[in-house]
Amino acid sequence: MSAPVDLVFAAPRRGKPPRHLADLSSDERREALVALGEPAYRARQLSTHYFGRYLDDTAEMTDLPQASRDRIGDGLFPPLLTPVRTLTADAGATVKTVWRLFDGALVESVLMRYPGRVTMCVSSQAGCGMACPFCATGQAGLTRNLSAAEIVGQVVAGSRLLASGEVAGGPGRISNVVFMGMGEPLANYRTVISAVRRLTDPVPDGLGMSQRGVTVSTVGLVPRIRQLTEEGLSVTLALSLHAPDDELRDELVPVNTRWKVAEVLDAAWAYAEQTKRRVSIEYALIRDINDQAWRADLLGEKLAGHLVHVNLIPLNPTPGSKWTASRPEDEREFVRRLEAHGVPVTVRDTRGQEIDGACGQLAAKEA
Numbered sequence: 001m002s003a004p005v006d007l008v009f010a011a012p013r014r015g016k017p018p019r020h021l022a023d024l025s026s027d028e029r030r031e032a033l034v035a036l037g038e039p040a041y042r043a044r045q046l047s048t049h050y051f052g053r054y055l056d057d058t059a060e061m062t063d064l065p066q067a068s069r070d071r072i073g074d075g076l077f078p079p080l081l082t083p084v085r086t087l088t089a090d091a092g093a094t095v096k097t098v099w100r101l102f103d104g105a106l107v108e109s110v111l112m113r114y115p116g117r118v119t120m121c122v123s124s125q126a127g128c129g130m131a132c133p134f135c136a137t138g139q140a141g142l143t144r145n146l147s148a149a150e151i152v153g154q155v156v157a158g159s160r161l162l163a164s165g166e167v168a169g170g171p172g173r174i175s176n177v178v179f180m181g182m183g184e185p186l187a188n189y190r191t192v193i194s195a196v197r198r199l200t201d202p203v204p205d206g207l208g209m210s211q212r213g214v215t216v217s218t219v220g221l222v223p224r225i226r227q228l229t230e231e232g233l234s235v236t237l238a239l240s241l242h243a244p245d246d247e248l249r250d251e252l253v254p255v256n257t258r259w260k261v262a263e264v265l266d267a268a269w270a271y272a273e274q275t276k277r278r279v280s281i282e283y284a285l286i287r288d289i290n291d292q293a294w295r296a297d298l299l300g301e302k303l304a305g306h307l308v309h310v311n312l313i314p315l316n317p318t319p320g321s322k323w324t325a326s327r328p329e330d331e332r333e334f335v336r337r338l339e340a341h342g343v344p345v346t347v348r349d350t351r352g353q354e355i356d357g358a359c360g361q362l363a364a365k366e367a
């Protein structure tokens with residue numbers, strides 16, 4: 001018998017980040033305020049400040065009695081994310097931030113503005129335990145799970161920056177959140193679900209984003225995909241497939257040795273069936289590794305007829321990597337063959353390459 005998934009992928013034991021308002025449901029916020037000797041109705045006041053105005057400094061919350069500000073600040077707004085470095089690219093439309101957490105761990109988030117939408121890419125863990133050999137985060141292993149407030153805080157920080165008008169294109173709002181920063185979100189399952197609820201609960205309980213604007217990306221932890229299917233959320237599921245055959249996927253996405261391509265695709269189709277949402281298949285094109293025409297055909301055969309979309313990502317080589325992005329003609333042929341199978345496909349634009357946009361590269365350098 002194999003060990004349950006939670007034991008195999010459990011994060012190392014470490015100090016937990018201090019509790020923050022954004023870790024709590026609205027009922028828990030009321031209880032926490034009463035425990036701090038405050039009236040329960042302040043929960044709504046504070047939530048409006050945080051989720052509606054992106055304030056987290058109680059000194060700026062002028063409707064709070066002076067005497068309560070420090071107590072509430074200490075009890076519910078501990079500093080969780082300290083910016084270490086901020087880099088911009090794409091004429092200011094891409095902003096990448098490296099954050100230091102309370103225990104010194106580093107994570108990254110990236111804000112990307114496109115015509116008509118703004119996407120925030122967030123981290124769900126410090127490091128990652130999935131060990132995909134082409135991914136910068138995978139090389140260093142897992143440090144720890146983030147808390148819900150550490151995840152939500154990345155989005156609140158991005159929202160604040162956008163609202164301030166400091167991002168090229170003028171003031172705006174985040175429309176999409178993708179769990180494609182550091183970490184395997186489904187290995188931090190409960191916390192990621194509560195973060196998704198904070199992001200999508202209506203203001204003032206949460207940030208009021210659309211569930212359909214949230215994408216959870218996974219290497220393919222099958223039991224967790226099945227659990228997500230039952231969660232009653234309409235988030236988009238992205239599956240990092242990267243190879244249509246077990247032989248290669250065992251190498252590129254080591255968790256495949258546990259849950260095979262057929263199993264993970266079955267779980268993805270069940271998700272699509274339940275939610276009526278198109279599953280996004282992520283496929284990093286790696287020159288002469290997974291970009292052969294026959295693999296495009298095999299992928300096309302396995303996906304054809306399903307509610308699916310393929311997102312091809314030109315590999316962003318990590319430092320010292322022996323792998324690189326596919327040749328343009330191979331990429332074109334890959335697209336053509338998928339389309340010939342009737343599978344919708346797009347090639348992801350590569351934002352922020354000059355600032356080490358790929359997953360985990362910047363934090364790795366900083367460390």
Ligand code: SAH
Nearest residue numbers: 135180183184217218219240282284315316
């Ligand atoms: N652990 C989750 C989410 C984080 S990674 C997952 O694997 O889905 C987000 C996406 O970036 C994944 O599809 C991942 O495979 C891809 N990725 C990681 N490193 C990359 C690189 N160097 N070049 C291109 N894509 C990469």
